[in-house]
Amino acid sequence: MLEIQYLRDQKDRVLTGLRKRGFTPERLEILDQIVALDDQRKEIQTRLDAQLNERNTLSDEIGKLFKQGQTTEANALKTKVQTIKETVESEEQQLQQVKSDLENLLLTLPNIPHVSVPDGRTPDDNKIHQAWEAPLPVLPEGAQPHWELAEKYNIIDFKLGAFITGSGFPLFRGKGARLQRALINFFLDRAREAGYEEIQPPLLVNADTAYGTGQLPDKEAQMYYVERDDLYLIPTAEVPVTNMYRGQIIPEASLPVMLTGYTPCFRREAGSYGADVKGLNRVHQFDKVEIVRFEHPANSYAALETMVRHVAGLMESLELPYRILHLCGGDMGFTSALTYDFEVYAAAQQKWLEVSSVSNFETFQANRMKVRYRDSQGKTQLVHTLNGSALALARIVAALLENNQGEKGIRIPEVLVPYTGFEWIGGDS
């Protein structure tokens, strides 16, 4: 959620930012509505506070009068307060109304893109931030996409998953399951070595938490919801982990707070069909190691860069061809100010698959969650929040299977062997 003060002070920036996100001039009128509502809010509050002050003062006097036995005078004041009470009630209602209107409008505004964010509407307008310079792997004739390899080596059973649950819920078995576990441990170890504290958060969250990171209200249809208990299955560890600090004031000296967590992620992916959803390309449940940071605003972009380097390092050690995209205004998530997407090249499909998204949310999430720190003047300031996948498993597995297939089977990258305990899938080991 944007800060109203920012919106008032930096209107030009907000305007250009929203245009970058494809706001039409009509939709931009919302800014003036917000400011007008906020003015109204202030006005009502000033009035209301004055009335409340009078009520409190009079009530005080009534108490004193009663104590002195001056009941007649006290009762006279009582009727006076009674009339104040009525106007107070109506003004309180107005205030509440205006506040909720204001909040609802503010919730419709996405974050303001960073100045570097490219213009554009669709994924085609994303800029390549870091290209893959080496030649892309070319597989020999007869190379198979991962869903065929999965069946051939009996490591992922899509049909069985569909039988047990539904499509998009793959079942990993044998070396497939072990590869998953190896990747999770590898990613967690790397994150820990980089200074992130490991967290195992709850996988279901309440509505307040889902609002905090911005999943509600705008991504409600994307989450699985347990109606009976009013809980949501997490779409990413970002949600529970970032909310660890909801409503908190973090001592400035504790910044940055660096957290990592592995969780399964659940996404309904409503409305996705076709070739994109084949195999592991788009599934309802997948595993991911997430890194989350709460940063001093002055450091957040440097932090973003180190996160990007961290993820790039993972890709490199897995020997996977990857590229980094700088998302354009139209393709960026609602809450993000700047997002880099990592794509891995799946050589059999000859497709780039998104495997990580690293973002700086600046104060957008922090404002919603009221996560602050105290600056050297003793004032509370909103922190910047950042997060990134490091990494999302399903598509990494897809690329590993496809790119590393050969006559002997599927070769496991060297760094993973200590984790898997085997060097080949389908080979001798």
Place this chain on the structure above:
RNA sequence: GGUGAGGUGGGUGAGUGGCUGAAACCAACGGUUUGCUAAACCGUCGUACGUGGAAACAUGUACCGAGGGUUCGAAUCCCUCCCUCACCGCCA
């Protein structure tokens, strides 16, 4: 799931209708003093929003788990919900 007891500031904890935004103690921060450490003493010590102010700051309002209600007035009384603890039941 059942029964009982509770939820007060960073912590412990007082407070059962007005003099309590909240005692006291601890922690923290600033200072004084002793050669350092320690101790003692003095002071500061919640958040949000509004108003005035360039700011420091002053001032108003709200907040004692959350939301409603009673009352001229609620941390205090009533209702609903949430959470914690104890015991019982169930259970990986």
